[in-house]
Amino acid sequence: xxxxxxxxxxxxxxxxxxxxxxxxxxxxxxxxxxxxxxxxxxxxxxxxxxxxxxxxxxxxxxxxxxxxxxxxxxxxxxxxxxxxxxxxxxxxxxxxxxxxxxxxxxxxxxxxxxxxxxxxxxxxxxxxxxxxxxxxxxxxxxxxxxxxxxxxxxxxxxxxxxxxxxxxxxxxxxxxxxxxxxxxxxxxxxxxxxxxxxxxxxxxxxxxxxxxxxxxxxxxxxxxxxxxxxxxxxxxxxxxxxxxxxxxxxxxxxxxxxxxxxxxxxxxxxxxxxxxxxxxxxxxxxxxxxxxxxxxxxxxxxxxxxxxxxxxxxxxxxxxxxxxxxxxxxxxxxxxxxxxxxxxxxxxxxxxxxxxxxxxxxxxxxxxxxxxxxxxxxxxxxxx
Numbered sequence: 583x584x585x586x587x588x589x590x591x592x593x594x595x596x597x598x599x600x601x602x603x604x605x606x607x608x609x610x611x612x613x614x615x616x617x618x619x620x621x622x623x624x625x626x627x628x629x630x631x632x633x634x635x636x637x638x639x640x641x642x643x644x645x646x647x648x649x650x651x652x653x654x655x656x657x658x659x660x661x662x663x664x665x666x667x668x669x670x671x672x673x674x675x676x677x678x679x680x681x682x683x684x685x686x687x688x689x690x691x692x693x694x695x696x697x698x699x700x701x702x703x704x705x706x707x708x709x710x711x712x713x714x715x716x717x718x719x720x721x722x723x724x725x726x727x728x729x730x731x732x733x734x735x736x737x738x739x740x741x742x743x744x745x746x747x748x749x750x751x752x753x754x755x756x757x758x759x760x761x762x763x764x765x766x767x768x769x770x771x772x773x774x775x776x777x778x779x780x781x782x783x784x785x786x787x788x789x790x791x792x793x794x795x796x797x798x799x800x801x802x803x804x805x806x807x808x809x810x811x812x813x814x815x816x817x818x819x820x821x822x823x824x825x826x827x828x829x830x831x832x833x834x835x836x837x838x839x840x841x842x843x844x845x846x847x848x849x850x851x852x853x854x855x856x857x858x859x860x861x862x863x864x865x866x867x868x869x870x871x872x873x874x875x876x877x878x879x880x881x882x883x884x885x886x887x888x889x890x891x892x893x894x895x896x897x898x899x900x901x902x903x904x905x906x907x908x909x910x911x912x913x914x915x916x917x918x919x920x921x922x923x924x925x926x927x928x929x930x931x932x933x934x935x936x937x938x939x940x941x942x943x944x945x946x947x948x949x950x951x952x953x954x955x956x957x958x959x960x961x962x963x964x965x966x
Contacts, residue, residue: 684746753789
């Protein structure tokens with residue numbers, strides 16, 4: 583009896599890397615009259631395997647797609663990427679890799695690995711054995727990873743290691759210098775091969791981006807460069823500092839989500855300085871901590887910065903925070919949300935103002951009872 587054929591472990595001839603067949607036209611078919619070497623390939627939709635969306639971070643960061651995280655300088659964008667890296671290498675991020683630590687390729691050009699990136703990853707709790715710095719060997723020297731030139735080779739390494747996340751800090755720095763990133767058509771020549779590589783490997787690509795100087799409540803319109811950054815990305819998670827928060831915290835909100843829900847709760851995070859040991863003495867770096875959900879979204883914050891957050895609004899918010907503190911104190915420190923809203927309306931405060939004042943007054947929310955009732959609670963020991 584002849585031996586059984588060996589199992590196929592690499593790409594199958596005549597198939598795309600994701601397993602779908604390549605349909606080659608009949609050589610006799612006149613689809614290339616100019617002799618350019620290009621031919622039209624038509625695949626019936628019935629032969630394309632349908633798949634559900636996989637999430638690297640449940641409902642927020644899709645696998646096999648590009649996610650962009652934009653924001654202004656100095657609010658912890660890079661620390662957000664370090665936090666994500668730590669979560670994935672620990673296997674604790676809610677999503678497809680939960681309970682299964684996976685490698686991360688970290689492409690960064692603006693900061694020092696020895697002084698900044700490595701210490702940040704260590705402070706975030708990343709498994710440094712699973713984080714890979716990426717460089718490109720070329721003509722006997724070392725170059726930075728460049729898109730779209732290095733997409734194919736990068737895809738091979740992602741498959742070889744089983745990489746779950748390609749972190750680009752920032753995404754703009756990976757684009758070839760000859761590409762005009764302010765021209766939509768030019769930028770797509772770099773981003774679309776990257777997206778194709780992500781789709782074929784199932785790896786999530788998360789890139790940082792900067793906000794421009796304009797005043798606009800729409801985070802997608804604030805991303806520096808061509809609109810292609812937000813158009814090609816399947817998800818955008820915007821971040822902004824909440825100037826009304828006494829703890830200096832920031833907010834992250836889902837600004838785009840083509841593959842899932844957009845009505846996700848915004849998250850609030852703080853940045854603290856921590857000390858880590860090194861062979862040459864202690865080093866101090868920032869560490870991001872997500873503290874919970876936020877009633878205020880990035881759109882709320884950007885809207886105020888664009889003209890809605892004038893002195894009169896801030897004064898009213900401060901007065902509402904004082905009123906809220908006094909009201910909850912009179913109720914023993916907590917009250918049902920509906921009771922608070924009713925009392926606020928009677929006092930002349932709008933619900934939107936009350937929500938913003940809640941952060942300033944350090945009021946937390948919880949649910950209790952059956953059926954569940956939302957409670958607003960004031961920490962009497964830390965009330966302003």
